Amino acid sequence: MTPQPSARERLLDAADDLAARQGMRATPVDEILGRAQVSPATLYAHFGNKDGLVVEALRRRLSRWEVTWQACVDEADTPEDKVLALFTALARHRSSHTPSRWCVFLGAAAETPSPGSELASTLADDTRLLVDRLESIAQEHLAGVPARVLAHRISLVYTGVLGMILRGSEVDPVIAEGRAIAALAIRSLADGAAPADT
Amino acid sequence: MTPQPSARERLLDAADDLAARQGMRATPVDEILGRAQVSPATLYAHFGNKDGLVVEALRRRLSRWEVTWQACVDEADTPEDKVLALFTALARHRSSHTPSRWCVFLGAAAETPSPGSELASTLADDTRLLVDRLESIAQEHLAGVPARVLAHRISLVYTGVLGMILRGSEVDPVIAEGRAIAALAIRSLADGAAPADT
């Protein structure tokens, strides 16, 4: 007898799932309500409006992503693998959560030319987490490598993987490809900082 | 006395401009009509519906992009520069056309979970042009390098640049960064195929 989750939880689950699959703008409120088995009034009582609900769902997703990523960093052995754990995390995240068409945050950004301040800050949080976390991992584990530069380059490659998924690339191969390119970027910057031995 | 372009041209210009700035789905028909100074009936007489108009505008944009890219390839001197001309072309395209928020084709894909067949094929054309053209450039100018692999890797990096622009990165620096990463990918594959001279 699994007790049914609260209306609030059901709304968040439905909004998250549908935004991931179809995009937040492409998903009408009615569809979220139908999926959650909740009436309109309940949604607006809890979240104020559709954007409020979506923002909450995105925040929850971001914090889950952060946990997954951190776990993959912790599991990695070598310094290089700790930086590249980003790609392991992406694969794991995609298999453990509701399937998203590419990236829910980039998708929301693409769908929303003029996001409200709450949405904008949530989307910015996603990018900030990406770049800053990469930088701190690099700083901690790859002494001598310019961490900020590395973080930007790997962010670019990671974002490219997501974009290629939107283009229709198969997920696992393109993640592997991104990982390979990122590894190249790491070695290149490492060589530059401390010229090749041998 | 510049003669006013036909209603059809004005519609294409307006749709292209607005789709580039805001996204096709985020742009209401009324706004296109207002910008083009055209009445609704005219739009539907020419293009059938909104999607028909957008698809035509996207096709026109794609063919212009192809021209710009080819010109940059022709102008490049070294084999490596011919492959990397993609990034020169991106910078040039962005400065010579109406400013787009990131990429009109990826934007349309992101906004449209279930595109109609015409739109879907136009979006696929964009990706196919990207990958296939890169492959043929590599085949022609970089003998011995696995052209298909190279084309995929550079497509990924290029797509990453576009995605980073969506994330809010400054355009010129991120294009330069993408170019640098792509150069790395080229050299890596070249070294693998024909071990370094010297």
Add this chain to the structure above:
DNA sequence: GTCTATACAAAGATAGAC
């Protein structure tokens, strides 16, 4: 907090005249 019913707004498309 939650429901039913409904109001209100936006957007896509068409009718009929010229």
Add this chain to the structure above:
DNA sequence: GTCTATCTTTGTATAGAC
């Protein structure tokens, strides 16, 4: 081909009862 006026559908949000 093009216009004015209007219809239809869809989508967001609220009123009022329980």
